[in-house]
Amino acid sequence: MFAEENGLHGDPRIKAISDAIRVVPHFPKPGIMFQDITTLLLDPKAFRYTVDIFVDRYRDKKISVVAGVEARGFIFGPPIALAIGAKFVPLRKPRKLPGEVISEAYVLEYGTDCLEMHVGAVQPGESVLIVDDLVATGGTLSAAIRLLERVGAEVVECACVIGLPLVKGNWRLNGVPLYVLVEPRLDDLECTL
Amino acid sequence: MSAGENGDSAARISGIKSALRVIPNFPKPGIMFQDITTLLLDPKAFKDTVDLFVERYKNEHISVIAGIEARGFIFGPPIALAIGAKFVPLRKPKKLPGEVISEKYILEYGSDCLEMHVGAVQSGDRALIVDDLIATGGTLCAAMNLLERAGAEVVECACVIEVPELKGRERLRSHGKPLYVLVESQFVPSS
Numbered sequence: 449m450f451a452e453e454n455g456l457h458g459d460p461r462i463k464a465i466s467d468a469i470r471v472v473p474h475f476p477k478p479g480i481m482f483q484d485i486t487t488l489l490l491d492p493k494a495f496r497y498t499v500d501i502f503v504d505r506y507r508d509k510k511i512s513v514v515a516g517v518e519a520r521g522f523i524f525g526p527p528i529a530l531a532i533g534a535k536f537v538p539l540r541k542p543r544k545l546p547g548e549v550i551s552e553a554y555v556l557e558y559g560t561d562c563l564e565m566h567v568g569a570v571q572p573g574e575s576v577l578i579v580d581d582l583v584a585t586g587g588t589l590s591a592a593i594r595l596l597e598r599v600g601a602e603v604v605e606c607a608c609v610i611g612l613p614l615v616k617g618n619w620r621l622n623g624v625p626l627y628v629l630v631e632p633r634l635d636d637l638e639c640t641l
Numbered sequence: 642m643s644a645g646e647n648g649d650s651a652a653r654i655s656g657i658k659s660a661l662r663v664i665p666n667f668p669k670p671g672i673m674f675q676d677i678t679t680l681l682l683d684p685k686a687f688k689d690t691v692d693l694f695v696e697r698y699k700n701e702h703i704s705v706i707a708g709i710e711a712r713g714f715i716f717g718p719p720i721a722l723a724i725g726a727k728f729v730p731l732r733k734p735k736k737l738p739g740e741v742i743s744e745k746y747i748l749e750y751g752s753d754c755l756e757m758h759v760g761a762v763q764s765g766d767r768a769l770i771v772d773d774l775i776a777t778g779g780t781l782c783a784a785m786n787l788l789e790r791a792g793a794e795v796v797e798c799a800c801v802i803e804v805p806e807l808k809g810r811e812r813l814r815s816h817g818k819p820l821y822v823l824v825e826s827q828f829v830p831s832s
Contacts (some may be wrong), residue, residue, distance in 0.1 A: 472738035482738045486758055489728040522714040527722055530688055536681040546664035546674045566678055
């Protein structure tokens with residue numbers, strides 16, 4: 449669900465966050481309007497608003513783990529984890545995590561990729577929030593959900609700064625609710641970098 | 642300098658050190674990999690880590706925290722948020738969209754490259770560079786060069802862990818830059 453439809457209607461922070469995101473056309477390839485959050489990170493107020501909105505939503509939900517998807521999930525996940533007193537678990541590309549890992553493959557437009565998590569990072573029965581900057585097809589987040597469920601955790605929600613429902617009106621991914629602050633923009637506002 | 646110079650800091654440093662994990666022979670034989678993921682599983686120790694950096698820098702008029710991909714992305718943003726600074730990701734090639742500047746650096750075998758967005762920092766910015774660990778200092782020097790090329794002043798480099806035998810501190814000192822770390826690398830793998 450969008451934050452605006454879920455209690456934050458008219459909240460000026462949402463517009464500030466959306467305005468702080470930069471659109472880069474045709475990256476990484478023609479036709480893709482890349483939603484660049486680095487300009488949000490250059491705006492301390494807007495970055496603060498982003499974290500605060502997520503923290504307000506999750507602080508009373510007894511979440512014990514925040515899992516962040518490499519690499520931009522590493523930027524938004526830890527501040528949320530620190531504020532709600534949860535563990536932070538990085539979900540990484542192959543061969544980055546040392547020691548014993550479990551892997552989950554997922555399909556890309558061409559080929560496959562893989563997400564890994566440390567064995568023992570998450571215990572059965574833990575309540576987990578998965579965080580990434582953006583949800584597009586949902587392929588990566590689905591792999592993340594499968595990883596956490598394989599170790600017996602309960603994924604409470606997936607939280608992203610930017611995204612769209614996968615199919616109009618459907619805000620669930622493998623049965624897990626999706627919470628998104630803003631939708632992707634097609635145009636570029638006068639956003640200074 | 643290292644942290645741990647007053648009593649309360651010493652207790653927090655001790656907790657941080659205990660929370661780290663050593664993985665022998667990763668990514669290759671002979672390397673004792675200093676794994677910070679176990680620190681992230683200890684909310685108090687992770688918070689203490691961030692707090693120690695924030696206490697050091699909050700009155701230093703730092704306007705930019707630059708974090709090195711990918712583990713610098715974990716420690717940099719909480720510090721930036723706490724002190725009201727911009728966060729700038731320094732990334733591997735071809736990850737940042739739009740116009741970038743690149744700095745090449747030498748690895749044991751071959752070379753690699755770090756990139757930063759054009760316009761992310763300007764002259765007048767006072768920058769702190771953050772990563773989880775300093776070894777030879779090669780990556781941190783590349784980061785420093787990027788920031789200085791863009792006109793920023795690099796105030797200090799801050800890492801959780803230092804591997805003293807690899808002499809990163811000396812390398813930074815030869816560029817006139819100080820290093821602040823919380824703990825030194827450990828040899829004994831924890832259970």
